[in-house]
Amino acid sequence: MSTASMTLFHNPLSPYVRKVMVLLHETGQQDRVALQASVLTPVSPDAALILDNPLGKIPALRLADGSVIHDSRVILEYLDHQHVGNPLIPREDSARWRRLTLASLADGIMDAAVLIRYEVALRAPEKHWDEWLDGQRDKICRALALLEKDAIAELTSHFDVAAISVACALGYLDLRHTDLEWRKLTPQLAGWYFEVSQRPSMLATMPKI
Ligand code: BEZ
16 A cells, blocks of 8 residues: 655656655655656646646645645755654754755756756757857856865765755766766766765666656
8 A cells, every 4th residue: 555645746857856756765755755747848838737836847746735845955855854864954054055055056057957958859950049058068067067176075975965966967967968978077076976876766766768
């Protein structure tokens, strides 16, 4: 019998959804959440989802009382308060702001990578805005360079909200942007990612096309 009391609007290719799934695995909560498949793009929203999240974005999580929360940052915070293990989002000030800032950097990599994906996959080639695409790629490269220079030790120290977010961002680059060859730019980050990719939570949520 299912013990799920919550429902997650889910797409296995979304890096934002993957963050939630990895946290569920890492905190032993995966059986508490049923998955509702959500197929969407910015120009073809999921009809069921927009009834609960007018922005039409995933992930969104229906709680046991029927209310719906979003986005991924809010869902991670909520779920991190629902288990008894060590928090994956630090509660104390100094660690909290640093780890959330690293997570925000990773979310920014995802944002740029998903926007590039939509522009390239959904718009006719003659309408592609090359300078804008370059601007998004530059954002990704700058963020990766900062992680390589400043954050390897911090990422290695805990597999928490920061590390989960960076790992899911890199997983999405591997899924949709192999042309970026990010490992050549950031060899230490590549070594860290190789290690964390072997975690059961990462293996169980690996996106496949
Ligand atoms: C993708 O297919 O790349 C994708 C799917 C859902 C959300 C974001 C990206």
